Amino acid sequence: xxxxxxxxxxxxxxxxxxxxxxxxxxxxxxxxxxxxxxxxxxxxxxxxxxxxxxxxxxxxxxxxxxxxxxxxxxxxxxxxxxxxxxxxxxxxxxxxxxxxxxxxxxxxxxxxx
Amino acid sequence: xxxxxxxxxxxxxxxxxxxxxxxxxxxxxxxxxxxxxxxxxxxxxxxxxxxxxxxxxxxxxxxxxxxxxxxxxxxxxxxxxxxxxxxxxxxxxxxxxxxxxxxxxxxxxxxx
Numbered sequence: 001x002x003x004x005x006x007x008x009x010x011x012x013x014x015x016x017x018x019x020x021x022x023x024x025x026x027x028x029x030x031x032x033x034x035x036x037x038x039x040x041x042x043x044x045x046x047x048x049x050x051x052x053x054x055x056x057x058x059x060x061x062x063x064x065x066x067x068x069x070x071x072x073x074x075x076x077x078x079x080x081x082x083x084x085x086x087x088x089x090x091x092x093x094x095x096x097x098x099x100x101x102x103x104x105x106x107x108x109x110x111x112x113x
Numbered sequence: 114x115x116x117x118x119x120x121x122x123x124x125x126x127x128x129x130x131x132x133x134x135x136x137x138x139x140x141x142x143x144x145x146x147x148x149x150x151x152x153x154x155x156x157x158x159x160x161x162x163x164x165x166x167x168x169x170x171x172x173x174x175x176x177x178x179x180x181x182x183x184x185x186x187x188x189x190x191x192x193x194x195x196x197x198x199x200x201x202x203x204x205x206x207x208x209x210x211x212x213x214x215x216x217x218x219x220x221x222x223x224x225x
Contacts, residue, residue, distance in 0.1 A: 006155075009153065034213075036214070043216045043217065043218050043219075044156075044203065044205075044216040045215075045216065046213045046214065049213070086155060086156065101146075101158065101214075103148075103155045103156040103157075104155055105153060105154060105155035106155050
């Protein structure tokens with residue numbers, strides 16, 4: 001079974017400090033990984049996905065298959081980064097033909113001015 | 114603000130009552146999903162549909178039912194068999210499998 005673990009429920013950092021939101025996954029095949037973000041009073045939205053290898057709002061995430069991790073990083077946190085962040089894994093179709101997209105429990109990032 | 118619309122924003126259910134949550138999208142997406150969000154639990158998949166007239170159970174389908182008669186609509190019914198229905202329900206759609214999900218603004222369901 002696939003699993004996504006976000007070990008921190010809450011992460012507080014000062015403005016300008018580096019940020020790392022941890023995500024570890026368990027999956028036997030080749031995963032597709034995503035970070036979704038929910039700002040206060042806004043909809044949940046895609047932040048980035050690993051196959052795009054892009055930087056969005058200064059955030060990057062590298063897939064480390066050896067450590068089964070997909071940590072989200074930003075060198076200098078901004079107050080507007082305060083939000084709820086969810087890591088998600090798509091393992092494709094299971095043997096029964098069912099779709100498998102699994103979300104972690106989320107990490108609330110609070111950037112202190 | 115088009116895209117994907119959920120209604121109502123708040124819904125109350127009495128004991129033994131079935132209630133239906135609406136989800137409509139104008140993005141021409143083939144795939145649609147229903148998630149349940151509980152505090153500290155992340156998002157859990159209830160049902161999904163990859164094409165009209167077809168849908169599949171997710172991880173927590175018991176006590177729920179769906180239909181997909183039109184591409185743009187994917188209503189979720191919370192039946193009386195769902196013993197713990199109080200939660201925030203999110204609908205999403207994507208252009209296809211493994212693609213970016215677009216989310217609605219959610220429906221908060223509470224039990225009277």
